[in-house]
Amino acid sequence: MKNKTKPANKTWFKLDNAAKVFPGQNTSSYSNVYRLSATLKEKVEPALLEQALEKTMSRFPSFDVRMRNGFFWHYLEKNPNGVPPVMPDSANPCLRVKWKENRGYLIRIFYYENRIAVEFYHVITDGFGASRFFMTLLAVYLRLTGKEIPCGDAVLDIDEKPHESEKEDAYLKFVKSKAKWNRIEKFAYQAKDKRLPKHVANVTTGYMPVDALKQKAKEQGVTITEYVAGLLVWVMYNLQKQEKYDREKYVGVQIPVNVRQFFDTDTLRNFMLCYSFQINPKMGEYTFEEILKQLSLYLRYINNEKTLQAMMYGNAGFEKNPLMRVIPSFIKDFGINVLYKFVGEKSTSSLISNIGVIKAPKEMEQYIDRIALVLGRGMVNAARCGAVSYNGTLALSVTNIYDSTRVQRELFTTLVKLGIPVKIESNRSAISGGEV
Amino acid sequence: MSYCVNCGVELEKASRACPLCDTPVINPREKTVSEEKPAYPEKLTIPKSTNNLYLCFVFSLMILIPNLVVIIINAVFFDNPVIKYVVGGFALAWLWFLFPLLWKKPIPAVLVAIDFVALIAYFYLFRFGGDDTGWVYSVAIPIVIFLWAVVNAFLFWLRKKRSKSAIAVAVLAAINIMTFVSEITMSVFFAKKLQIVVSLVMTACCISLMVFFIVLDKSKRMKAWLEKKFFI
Structure with a gap:
């Protein structure tokens, strides 16, 4: 019998137009990372959060990826390593990203007391996509704690099949103009001072x-x-x-x-x-x-x-x-x-x-x-x-x-x-x- | 709930000081301050740096492969005696730059001792190779031993915490001393007379830089301005 899971595991897609510059910007102390965090009314249970993550990831195939190096461009490939680890939070959020850490995932999940935080590497999504993923994860987590949460607004239905249009590179789809916008930006003032140590902000x-x-x-x-x-x-x-x-x-x-x-x-x-x-x-x-x-x-x-x-x-x-x-x-x-x-x-x-x-x-x-x-x-x-x-x-x-x-x-x-x-x-x- | 008397912002219950201006929080009505958890845990996550063993292995291979190729080609086709200096040089470089990566917590004095013994051994290669006109014993080894003593003295002095400016002054002084020793040793051996020219020029440069660093050490304002302008 033909193994149908194999082609799916090999699913890959190109980085979108905005994401193409982010791997190049990555250094040992800087990555374009941001985090969404929610403080709940009760203490977070990490085991349930992990379960919620397992259920949520399949609804978001463009998040269930790892970074790979192509000869000419980087690309994203379906991550075969289960789900990202759920980790206790630390005092210095939004650390730099390394492709091989965190089971290869480009999102990181943290918990601390009543708070759940998800960090996103900008390569995979912007604030809009991140808020959809985050709210869906929270809804699934709350359901696992016994609450009845319906879908709607920023919460997507995890039983629904992911839409192909959710993975599209919208930049290339909508770019029709033949005129360039000239950005004229001068070097600006920086409120510099004594720097904090590397990795700390x-x-x-x-x-x-x-x-x-x-x-x-x-x-x-x-x-x-x-x-x-x-x-x-x-x-x-x-x-x-x-x-x-x-x-x-x-x-x-x-x-x-x-x-x-x-x-x-x-x-x-x-x-x-x-x-x-x-x-x-x-x-x-x-x-x-x-x-x-x-x-x-x-x-x-x-x-x-x-x-x-x-x-x-x-x-x-x-x-x-x-x-x-x-x-x-x-x-x-x-x-x-x-x-x-x-x-x-x-x-x-x-x-x-x-x-x-x-x-x-x-x-x-x-x-x-x-x-x-x-x-x-x-x-x-x-x-x-x-x-x-x-x-x-x-x-x-x-x-x-x-x-x-x-x-x-x-x-x-x-x-x-x-x-x-x-x-x-x-x-x-x-x-x-x-x-x- | 507490407010900062200086900034006017409301603070977390766990705050002991305003995070904006460091003004201490004194609220006699809030007695549960220590029981409240702060917004962030105390633990910082500092990622591990690159695996040193792996780096050492990769660079050792990068040194080893071309050296082996050169040794084989030389043995088969040329039989050039110079090869021992080239291979010895690479071995010395390996010991200086890659060997320390194998140690988790290297002891500086031991590491320096190994490096200098290796350097002396490298100079002995010239003596046993027949390319020594007397300069190994008269110039190279005295300079190396003196440098070893200076480095050890510097490391001993550095055991206490020193300011960056003080370190810069000490390094400049050491460079100046070494210039004198080298010039005196070389002029006596090669020119057969005592000649001190380069060392005097060097002294002038070093002294002016040392004065700059001493002034910098005492002027907080200048230090703050330089730190701001030239941070890396």
């Missing part, structure tokens, strides 16, 4: 009511993402002023945006684009309102299908260019690594990724206290922020590779001064005196 999460933030944003005529991004630019602008440079640098923020709102796709793989906004302090004094207005107008100007198409066309050029295609992958990786090290993060002072509101079925909401998004450590940026709203609370996390807390302090105290109550949690005490 200071993660501070502020929880605040969405309504209060929304009210403030509405007063300025901007969205929550624009408001927080504007606040980050304002904080960085002020920090640079305090340092009293003779020649002030640009101050900028990078905003990865989910573009599914413009293009009809079910993909659970990467489908986001990065917007960059910069101000030039040499032009004169800026007020917070001015920054917000410029940022919001700029984002609205580029936030349309045609510009996004042009951005995608520019990004797709890397993978379509015949010369690029024939260069062996290790040379490409080296080139990307060098380029990213010297240019990548330097054109932005900070980054804010807001994955928006995560909706869960009503029956599930009562079991989850809060959800947070934490981004991995950067190379030079002092503030890589992740934001997510759940059940009326917005969690804003700041990942800082420097010892000083001036960026997160300035950010959260500004929010408090604006009248938004903020509750803080951090790994600072653990990283300053934690056991290794």
